[in-house]
Amino acid sequence: MIIVITMTLSALPPESTLHALLPTPLHGQCESMRFAAGALLFAQGQIPVWMFFVETGEVVLERHGRQGESACLQRCQHGFVGEASLTSPRYHCDARALRPGNAIRVPVPALRQALQHDSDFALRWIGMLSGEVRTLRLRNERLSLPRIQDRVVHLIETEGHDGHYTPDCPVSQLARQLAVTHEALYRCLARMEQAGLLARTGSTLQLQKNLPPTAVEAPVDKQAGIAPKPRQA
Incomplete structure (x- = not known):
């Protein structure tokens, strides 16, 4: 079993990308974690409890089919993974670490509540997702x-x-x-x-x-x- 070490944060470090993105009440609910290569941040079918922001290392999102085949959905070296599961009852894929690194995890219930009641944060979140869409489009264009x-x-x-x-x-x-x-x-x-x-x-x-x-x-x-x-x- 690969152990993931977590540590509760009293406040997000000012240099963290999340410091400017997340509303202040969420800062103290975040947890820092270190993961080894091969560690699972979450597994397909689990109930979403945390949203993970990769700061260092590399994490790949994989979906497994009925015959055991595996499809790579995304590679992430910096940013959120699993955003698509924020409003889903289950994680739709595995998040597996390819390289050891650090991540910050944000509790999903608190994140959902903040998006519902903080319009400024909701706009920042939409802006972040829009940037990710543009990045993914560029990568798809590149691979074509x-x-x-x-x-x-x-x-x-x-x-x-x-x-x-x-x-x-x-x-x-x-x-x-x-x-x-x-x-x-x-x-x-x-x-x-x-x-x-x-x-x-x-x-x-x-x-x-x-x-x-x-x-x-x-x-x-x-x-x-x-x-x-x-x-x-």
Whole structure:
């Protein structure tokens, strides 16, 4: 059994994102928790008791089918998980930690009550959800692109600043976010560097110039998650 350590907070730390989002009466009802890799924050079918805000680490939402198959619904490194269960009688998926980290959990009954009676908080909550929808749309748009290079460029342009992007995770984790193997991502980054399209300083990725319309790689192989080798003439 994987143990999750919790600690009641007398007040949310001012540097926490939740400090500005949640109304003051909720601050003292939050609990800080540390989780190990593999820990379940909540399980599919359980009655929602807590809403979890991931501060560090990585948590994946998974839904299991009748035949035992598993579908990944979301990966979260910072933000709420399980918002869809706020008004549901049961959690609709599992929340499993991929990497150890910290989270703050908020009691669902108190959160529901605050949303019903505090209109300012309700508007802030709607604004947060709207931002998450925009982020998810960008990620879906990114994963619809056929080439790894296109996904890398899209990531830098949408989540970076002025052509620079510094991931907060190893390349192997970044590859999973781009839905490719880490070997394929390493090869793509190397080709982009050789072509003068990308520079790497430490972990920072920097676009060097406008990308040409021609590819420096082939489309992603949907079965293997890598770019297939070009055929010989």
